[in-house]
């Protein structure tokens with residue numbers, strides 16, 4: 001049985017004071033929730049603070065992006081090795097808010113995925129369709145293309161050391177999550193696509209749901225067979241909300 005995972009994606013939120021208050025509230029409350037794994041992915045400038053505060057707790061930390069290159073004249077970029085120096089365990093790859101705003105191609109995302117695994121950081125690969133793609137019946141075609149960018153370039157075994165996050169773009173930040181059944185069917189498709197090439201990877205890979213997860217809907221979502229936790233945006237910025245979502249995973 002896969003151990004559930006809840007990852008908070010702070011996006012571009014936080015300050016040293018706010019982060020300290022949030023993490024110091026979460027540390028004791030999540031310490032007693034021993035049946036699941038937890039992480040926060042913070043803006044780059046806060047990695048040292050996250051490392052300092054979370055070291056030795058059951059909350060891991062990571063980043064929301066990384067460079068596909070290993071080293072070099074890439075102004076503004078942050079490499080996998082740099083994230084590793086700050087103890088990052090996870091890195092979000094291919095979040096729709098980035099791929100939209102910065103035109104990240106599937107090939108680029110695949111290269112970032114490989115870059116993370118090169119240094120032993122677990123990539124959280126985001127996949128998901130837009131509302132237009134959903135209404136056009138293209139959900140599975142879109143998910144397949146996003147997964148195949150990895151499957152066709154580096155194979156399926158890599159998913160034994162990766163996380164996938166299904167994030168329907170139409171549910172992100174809207175307050176309206178996918179229903180448990182809608183999410184389950186997408187997760188089932190994702191797991192089957194990986195499983196067609198590597199059954200062990202399909203069994204091992206944790207597939208998170210992201211898109212307006214709240215304490216009020218987390219239990220129903222996480223109860224679904226192929227939903228192994230959540231990638232949480234807004235709900236990760238409030239200690240009570242994030243604790244409530246983590247508690248739902250801890251069952």
Ligand SMILES: O=C[C@H](O)COP(=O)(O)O
Nearest residue numbers: 009172173211212233234
């Ligand atoms: O990475 C997190 C997802 O974008 C979901 O964000 P949200 O929980 O604010 O809808």
